[in-house]
Amino acid sequence: MQITVLDDYQDAVRKLDCAQQLDGHDLKIFNNTVKGVGQLSVRLRDTQALVLIRDRTVLSRQLLEKCPKLQLVVQTGRIGPHVDVQACSDLGIAVADGQTDPGVTAELTWALVLAAMRRLPQYVASLKHGAWQQAGLKSQSMPPNFGLGQRLAGKTLGIWGYGRIGQRIARYGQAFDMRVQVWGSEASRTRAAEQGLLAAESREAFFATSDVLSLHLRLTDATRHLITLADLSLMQPTSLLVNTARPDLLAPDALVAALNRGRPGLAAVDVFEAEPILQGHPLLRLENAICTPHIGFVEQDHYEQMFAQAFQTIAQFAAGDLSAAINAGDLSPRRP
Numbered sequence: 001m002q003i004t005v006l007d008d009y010q011d012a013v014r015k016l017d018c019a020q021q022l023d024g025h026d027l028k029i030f031n032n033t034v035k036g037v038g039q040l041s042v043r044l045r046d047t048q049a050l051v052l053i054r055d056r057t058v059l060s061r062q063l064l065e066k067c068p069k070l071q072l073v074v075q076t077g078r079i080g081p082h083v084d085v086q087a088c089s090d091l092g093i094a095v096a097d098g099q100t101d102p103g104v105t106a107e108l109t110w111a112l113v114l115a116a117m118r119r120l121p122q123y124v125a126s127l128k129h130g131a132w133q134q135a136g137l138k139s140q141s142m143p144p145n146f147g148l149g150q151r152l153a154g155k156t157l158g159i160w161g162y163g164r165i166g167q168r169i170a171r172y173g174q175a176f177d178m179r180v181q182v183w184g185s186e187a188s189r190t191r192a193a194e195q196g197l198l199a200a201e202s203r204e205a206f207f208a209t210s211d212v213l214s215l216h217l218r219l220t221d222a223t224r225h226l227i228t229l230a231d232l233s234l235m236q237p238t239s240l241l242v243n244t245a246r247p248d249l250l251a252p253d254a255l256v257a258a259l260n261r262g263r264p265g266l267a268a269v270d271v272f273e274a275e276p277i278l279q280g281h282p283l284l285r286l287e288n289a290i291c292t293p294h295i296g297f298v299e300q301d302h303y304e305q306m307f308a309q310a311f312q313t314i315a316q317f318a319a320g321d322l323s324a325a326i327n328a329g330d331l332s333p334r335r336p
Ligand SMILES: NC(=O)C1=CN([C@@H]2O[C@H](COP(=O)(O)OP(=O)(O)OC[C@H]3O[C@@H](n4cnc5c(N)ncnc54)[C@H](O)[C@@H]3O)[C@@H](O)[C@H]2O)C=CC1
Pocket: 100, 102, 105, 161, 162, 163, 164, 165, 166, 184, 185, 188, 216, 217, 218, 219, 220, 222, 223, 244, 245, 246, 270, 271, 294, 295, 296, 297, 298
């Protein structure tokens, strides 16, 4: 089979042990992202199995119709709205997705929380420049007391999106002796209350009382631009907003505007509207924002797990086994 891996922007796949599973197949790996249907269809003209990393490539009906040999789409992680599964089914293309480990993103989220609350990037940078600023960082561009950092114990952690990752975040928050509160659907709040957490009384109270507010919603039509500047403006000047979920959960430009107003006082962000983030993006310039290059899922063992699962699905498919396809029962008979 000709197997194409799109968006391997970290050039990771060739280095993985599990890539050996694809020996004997014609493997094409692209580590630059192209978005136009025209360019992508040229790239995918002879592809029979396609491996997608995250949701950078939109597989629209228009594109899929221009991929005459495509038989299988495999996502490393959950399929999202970027894949038109109905169009795949209509065209006889099997679609399979995989599990990511929620703990991997939860750990990165906590790395960001600790780094932001204790001002690690600033302390590390200042020490590298020869300054031993043990009594607090001093910089004209920082608000008063910014450089002293804040402890977690006794503070309130707010979680919106009490799913796989959100529930890990809650457990780790309890381990730091934080008061954990959940906002979101009635079901999420009920589940949180059953598990001994607090269910926030209102959206306003949730934003106003969370010292660390972490987003773990999925991006859907219902959650797109759900969080507004008005919500963020309710946060305290000492509070931290963390987004390792999706950028479009927030209204466009709301976070930068809110940080510029000092409410919340801090942000930690792993996901951006345009990735790679454009140099000169305001979030990269703001002293009170920590940014990482979408590495919530990036970790050695996790890469092996995600790709091993994807490559196993391809090997099964090549052997005629369709059991991993989420649309197996719905496939048009035009393709095997
Ligand atoms: N930074 C990174 O590398 C990674 C980011 N992610 C992102 O983390 C987020 C969470 O992922 P998981 O925990 O695996 O997802 P999940 O599906 O287990 O949980 C998502 C939560 O969103 C809630 N939700 C969905 N629609 C909602 C709505 N209309 N209103 C209120 N709540 C709603 C669900 O009830 C659920 O509690 C996703 O956005 C995912 O894309 C996931 C893995 C890695």
